[in-house]
Amino acid sequence: MNSNQKNLLITNVQIVTEQAVVTGHVKISGGIIESIIADNDHRDEARAAGDTGMADQGGYEGEIIDGKGGWLLPGFIDMHVHGGFGGDFMYANAESFDRITGFHASQGTTGMLATTMTASRKDIEKVLEAVSAYQKNGMLHAELLGVHLEGPFISEKWPGAQNPDYIADPQLEWLQQWAKAYPGLVKMVTMAPEKPGARESIAWLKSQGIIAAAGHTDAVYAEMIAAADCGLSHAVHTYNAMRGLHHREPGTLGAVLTTDSIYAEIIADGEHVHPAAISLLLCSKPKDKVILVTDAIEAAGMPDGEYELGGLPVVLRGGTARLKDSGALAGSSLSMIAALRYMVNVMKLPVTEASRMASGNPARELGLADMTGSIAVGKRADLVLTDLDFNVQQTILRGTSIFNAG
Known part of the structure; x- marks a missing residue:
C-alpha cells in the first residue's frame, strides 16, 4: 500500500x-x-x-x-475464504490472489485469511510459500493477514466439499515445520479434535498463538470440552460439517453453543443455515464470540456455471455452489457485505452488532483490535x-x- x-x-x-x-x-x-x-x-x-x-x-x-x-463501517475481516472471481488460494499464484483480494475488496473486505483445502502436504506448502511472497511484494487490494489451514486433519465422516483422498490425522511435526519456515504466517488451523494427536496439536498451537479450530468433525461433547481445555477456541462454519445437537449427546454443536470460550463462525447466506438456527446461535453465544465469514470459493462474483474446489468439480446455480457429483454444499458465493446485509435485514440485528461480527470480533480473535476492526x-x-x-x-x-x- x-x-x-x-x-x-x-x-x-x-x-x-x-x-x-x-x-x-x-x-x-x-x-x-x-x-x-x-x-x-x-x-x-x-x-x-x-x-x-x-x-x-x-x-x-x-x-x-x-x-x-x-x-x-469498519472494513470487514474474513477469517474463512477460499477464493473469488475465478481465483482460488490453492492455485498458489499472485494472479489468483489479485483476483480474490480485488473482488472481496469490492465487497467491503479489507483483510482476510487465505484459506486452504484438504490437499497434499506439497500443495499446502506451495500456498504457504505463495502467500508469504505475496505479503512481502506488497498487495494491491484487500490485505492477506495470514493463512487459515482448513484441513487436512479432519474427519472422514464429515468431509463436506473437502477431498477425502488427502484427509490425514493431525501431524504436529508438519505444523512445527510450517511455523518454523514461515514465522507468523499460519493464523488458524482447523481440525477434527477427536482424531489421534489432535489434543497435542491443539495445545501446541495455543502455545504459539495460533488459533485452533474445530471443523469437519464428529467429536462428541466430551471430546470438544477436552479440546477446549487444551486450547481449542474456534468453530468453523457452525452447524455445517459437524456432529449435531442431541438432547442426550450434545455433540460438537452443543459444545460450541454452550462454551463461551469458543468463537463461532456462521455463513449467513440463507442457504447454509436456517434463520431459526442462527437465532439459536445468537441466543446461546455472547455477541462478541460470533463471527461472520463467507467460505467463498472461486465462483464468488462469477456467473452460474462449472467451477472447482480442492480439485473437485463444483456447479454454481442460482448463487448456490454444490459438488457436481454428490450435490453437497461447496463453500459459497457469499460476500461479507451480503452477510452483514442478511444479519441486518433478515435477522433484524442492529447494524452495530452485525458490524462487530464482521469486523470487531475477528479483529479481537486475531489480536488486531488495537489497530483495526x-x-x-x-x-x-x-x-x-x-x-x-x-x-x-x-x-x-x-x-x-x-x-x-x-
Missing part, C-alpha cells in the same frame, strides 16, 4: 462505531483516524477537522468524500462506505482507496 496517504475527510455519513451510530464526519491523516465528530456537537471542532463548508472555502487541505447519508480515533482507517441499502461505494485500507464504485 501507499505509505504517503493523503489527508481524507469523509462527510455526511452514519458512522458505525462499536457503541452507537453517529451521524457526522471522520477525518483521516496518515492512514489513521484522527477525529470522529458528530453533527450535533461539531461546530467548534469542525474548524480544526474541516467540513465541506470549510473545504469549499479552502479551509481543508485534502480529499473530501461526501457519504451522501450512507453508512461508514472498529472506527475509533487512533486506529487504522480501514473502512467501507455504503449507501443506505448496504451497497458498497468505496473501500479504504489504511486511508487509501482500494475500491471505488464510482
Whole structure:
C-alpha cells in the first residue's frame, strides 16, 4: 500500500462505531483516524477537522468524500475464504490472489485469511510459500493477514466439499515445520479434535498463538470440552460439517453453543443455515464470540456455471455452489457485505452488532483490535462506505482507496 496517504475527510455519513451510530464526519491523516465528530456537537471542532463548508472555502487541505447519508463501517475481516472471481488460494499464484483480494475488496473486505483445502502436504506448502511472497511484494487490494489451514486433519465422516483422498490425522511435526519456515504466517488451523494427536496439536498451537479450530468433525461433547481445555477456541462454519445437537449427546454443536470460550463462525447466506438456527446461535453465544465469514470459493462474483474446489468439480446455480457429483454444499458465493446485509435485514440485528461480527470480533480473535476492526480515533482507517441499502461505494485500507464504485 501507499505509505504517503493523503489527508481524507469523509462527510455526511452514519458512522458505525462499536457503541452507537453517529451521524457526522471522520477525518483521516496518515492512514489513521484522527477525529470522529458528530453533527450535533461539531461546530467548534469542525474548524480544526474541516467540513465541506470549510473545504469549499479552502479551509481543508485534502480529499473530501461526501457519504451522501450512507453508512461508514469498519472494513470487514474474513477469517474463512477460499477464493473469488475465478481465483482460488490453492492455485498458489499472485494472479489468483489479485483476483480474490480485488473482488472481496469490492465487497467491503479489507483483510482476510487465505484459506486452504484438504490437499497434499506439497500443495499446502506451495500456498504457504505463495502467500508469504505475496505479503512481502506488497498487495494491491484487500490485505492477506495470514493463512487459515482448513484441513487436512479432519474427519472422514464429515468431509463436506473437502477431498477425502488427502484427509490425514493431525501431524504436529508438519505444523512445527510450517511455523518454523514461515514465522507468523499460519493464523488458524482447523481440525477434527477427536482424531489421534489432535489434543497435542491443539495445545501446541495455543502455545504459539495460533488459533485452533474445530471443523469437519464428529467429536462428541466430551471430546470438544477436552479440546477446549487444551486450547481449542474456534468453530468453523457452525452447524455445517459437524456432529449435531442431541438432547442426550450434545455433540460438537452443543459444545460450541454452550462454551463461551469458543468463537463461532456462521455463513449467513440463507442457504447454509436456517434463520431459526442462527437465532439459536445468537441466543446461546455472547455477541462478541460470533463471527461472520463467507467460505467463498472461486465462483464468488462469477456467473452460474462449472467451477472447482480442492480439485473437485463444483456447479454454481442460482448463487448456490454444490459438488457436481454428490450435490453437497461447496463453500459459497457469499460476500461479507451480503452477510452483514442478511444479519441486518433478515435477522433484524442492529447494524452495530452485525458490524462487530464482521469486523470487531475477528479483529479481537486475531489480536488486531488495537489497530483495526472498529472506527475509533487512533486506529487504522480501514473502512467501507455504503449507501443506505448496504451497497458498497468505496473501500479504504489504511486511508487509501482500494475500491471505488464510482
